[in-house]
Amino acid sequence: MFTPQGPTLRELAVQALSSVEHGYDLLAPKFDRTPFRTPDPVLDAVVEAVRPLGPFRTGLDICCGTGAGMGVLRRLCGERIVGVDFSAGMLSAARSAVPALPGAPAVDWVRADARALPLAPSFDLAVSFGAFGHFLPAERPAVFTGARDALRPGGLFAFPVPAPAPVASRLYWALWGFDTAMRLRNLLRRPPFVMYYRTFRLPDVLDDLAGAGFTTRLLPLSALGRRPDGSPRCALVVARRT
Ligand SMILES: C[S@@+](CC[C@H](N)C(=O)[O-])C[C@H]1O[C@@H](n2cnc3c(N)ncnc32)[C@H](O)[C@@H]1O
Numbered sequence: 609m610f611t612p613q614g615p616t617l618r619e620l621a622v623q624a625l626s627s628v629e630h631g632y633d634l635l636a637p638k639f640d641r642t643p644f645r646t647p648d649p650v651l652d653a654v655v656e657a658v659r660p661l662g663p664f665r666t667g668l669d670i671c672c673g674t675g676a677g678m679g680v681l682r683r684l685c686g687e688r689i690v691g692v693d694f695s696a697g698m699l700s701a702a703r704s705a706v707p708a709l710p711g712a713p714a715v716d717w718v719r720a721d722a723r724a725l726p727l728a729p730s731f732d733l734a735v736s737f738g739a740f741g742h743f744l745p746a747e748r749p750a751v752f753t754g755a756r757d758a759l760r761p762g763g764l765f766a767f768p769v770p771a772p773a774p775v776a777s778r779l780y781w782a783l784w785g786f787d788t789a790m791r792l793r794n795l796l797r798r799p800p801f802v803m804y805y806r807t808f809r810l811p812d813v814l815d816d817l818a819g820a821g822f823t824t825r826l827l828p829l830s831a832l833g834r835r836p837d838g839s840p841r842c843a844l845v846v847a848r849r850t
Pocket of ligand 1 (some may be wrong): 628629632644645646670671672673674675676677692693694695697720721722736737738739742747
């Protein structure tokens with residue numbers, strides 16, 4: 609999972625003992641060599657699923673990190689793409705990783721908190737990858753309302769969601785263990801580092817999207833495989849601003 613070029617265990621521990629924002633500032637130079645960056649097969653599957661729903665002129669990547677989703681937007685949008693994140697370190701790494709290119713859409717970066725997005729309704733497409741675990745369920749409506757307000761009427765908010773791990777699986781207990789350790793850490797230390805894997809339950813997420821004024825549907829990301837019962841390992845939530 610981790611390579612010798614990635615962060616050391618000590619660096620990861622220091623990151624996890626900071627705030628989310630400062631932790632990512634510290635991790636930014638090595639972030640792309642961690643398993644936390646959204647892998648390319650997921651990004652490619654999202655491009656293929658979203659492309660037929662276009663065309664899109666303008667795109668927004670919420671919690672862009674080092675720019676994984678900006679690569680997705682560059683392939684889908686014709687005019688302008690914007691990455692927003694609250695970590696200055698991650699934005700700085702993203703600027704180097706996703707430079708403006710001649711003939712490609714304009715690239716802009718905004719440093720802002722996704723729980724209070726300051727963006728006018730100018731986007732056709734918003735995406736987000738790998739960041740929802742940083743929001744408590746009570747904070748999700750503010751994130752979704754901000755995404756809605758950044759979209760033009762009819763605009764799409766799309767993000768992948770993995771199928772929940774079966775209770776008998778090792779992954780289920782690994783995620784349970786991780787969340788429990790983080791809850792303990794957050795009881796004992798301030799500022800908290802909010803990162804929970806098991807708080808982003810699809811039925812609640814769909815309710816929150818409806819509450820924020822989206823109509824939603826799920827598209828299977830079949831390229832990412834199927835579980836033994838035939839259901840997709842990963843689906844794309846497509847939420848349209850009504
Ligand atoms: C796991 S990284 C994912 C980065 C990228 N989207 C990817 O898939 O590789 C999570 C990102 O969310 C950002 N983030 C977390 N909470 C945030 C908030 N409240 N507002 C803005 N950005 C936030 C972090 O700074 C970090 O860059």
